[in-house]
Amino acid sequence: MSDQNNxxxxxxxTSNARxxxxxTSNSATSTFRTGDSGRSDGGGSITRxxxxxxxxxxxxxxxxxxxxxxxxxxPAAAASGADVLPRAVAGVRFPTSELARKTAQFxxxxxxxxxxxxxxxxxxxxxxxxxxxxxxxxxxxAFVASALHDLGLVEAYRTPAERFEVDxxxxxxxxLREQRMPADRAAVVWDAIALHTNAGIATRKRPEIAMVSxxxxxxxxxxxxxxxxxxxxxxxxxxxxxEGFKQDAIATILSLCRTKPxxxxxxxxxxxxxxxxxxxxxxxVEDLLLAAPFEE
Numbered sequence: 001m002s003d004q005n006n007x008x009x010x011x012x013x014t015s016n017a018r019x020x021x022x023x024t025s026n027s028a029t030s031t032f033r034t035g036d037s038g039r040s041d042g043g044g045s046i047t048r049x050x051x052x053x054x055x056x057x058x059x060x061x062x063x064x065x066x067x068x069x070x071x072x073x074x075p076a077a078a079a080s081g082a083d084v085l086p087r088a089v090a091g092v093r094f095p096t097s098e099l100a101r102k103t104a105q106f107x108x109x110x111x112x113x114x115x116x117x118x119x120x121x122x123x124x125x126x127x128x129x130x131x132x133x134x135x136x137x138x139x140x141x142a143f144v145a146s147a148l149h150d151l152g153l154v155e156a157y158r159t160p161a162e163r164f165e166v167d168x169x170x171x172x173x174x175x176l177r178e179q180r181m182p183a184d185r186a187a188v189v190w191d192a193i194a195l196h197t198n199a200g201i202a203t204r205k206r207p208e209i210a211m212v213s214x215x216x217x218x219x220x221x222x223x224x225x226x227x228x229x230x231x232x233x234x235x236x237x238x239x240x241x242x243e244g245f246k247q248d249a250i251a252t253i254l255s256l257c258r259t260k261p262x263x264x265x266x267x268x269x270x271x272x273x274x275x276x277x278x279x280x281x282x283x284x285v286e287d288l289l290l291a292a293p294f295e296e
Contacts, residue, residue: 126215145192148172
């Protein structure tokens with residue numbers, strides 16, 4: 001992720017920057033700127049030639065900026081009520097609405113401890129980096145989107161072929177429909193999840209969408225952490241420890257590459273597959289270009 005975020009002019013945290021649990025206009029744009037399940041396709045069943053044949057119409061490459069976390073561990077035990085979250089960490093308050101509480105309970109019940117801690121850190125980092133620039137945002141929307149943003153890595157919500165971001169966005173939308181969240185707000189959450197690994201787009205959208213990309217990117221690669229005081233960072237890591245995040249993340253990426261390799265076509269995760277999986281079948285961008293059916 002590029003480090004050219006333009007959140008605003010204020011460099012101090014403002015207590016009134018967060019418009020908690022209030023609906024913001026769908027036309028608002030962010031000033032964060034940077035330059036149904038089935039049988040999985042085994043990695044060995046797709047050849048490079050077959051993959052090239054499936055390449056037409058693939059969307060442009062996203063920026064490799066805000067990867068997700070791993071879910072290789074067993075799901076964390078479901079918690080109830082106020083036991084799921086503290087009231088605040090490092091000066092960032094968690095929203096207390098019924099939807100926020102149910103979202104936290106749901107994510108904790110289906111996720112590993114590593115995954116749950118990552119998505120909580122995503123919210124905290126995104127909030128802190130937003131507050132430092134005085135950008136107002138809807139804390140409930142930002143929290144719900146952050147908490148749900150990696151559902152596509154949970155095996156129960158993986159489809160055979162979709163990118164994990166889309167699987168996660170679809171799973172989140174189903175959950176939010178059950179909670180009777182208004183469709184326009186659920187649409188913001190869908191966009192935030194689907195775009196979170198593409199900082200070049202996400203950071204030009206409304207703040208709640210940008211925050212998921214920025215927060216998850218900070219937790220994955222450390223981008224932007226230099227703006228967070230060391231004592232604040234220590235408090236966040238004490239509340240939500242990393243617990244082997246790096247190796248679990250690599251294991252999860254490789255799991256996606258092996259079980260549904262075409263989902264990482266023109267995706268940053270393909271780089272990991274090519275490094276670790278012999279004869280990885282997914283073509284490169286150059287392969288797709290040269291295989292285009294034009295005589296030149």
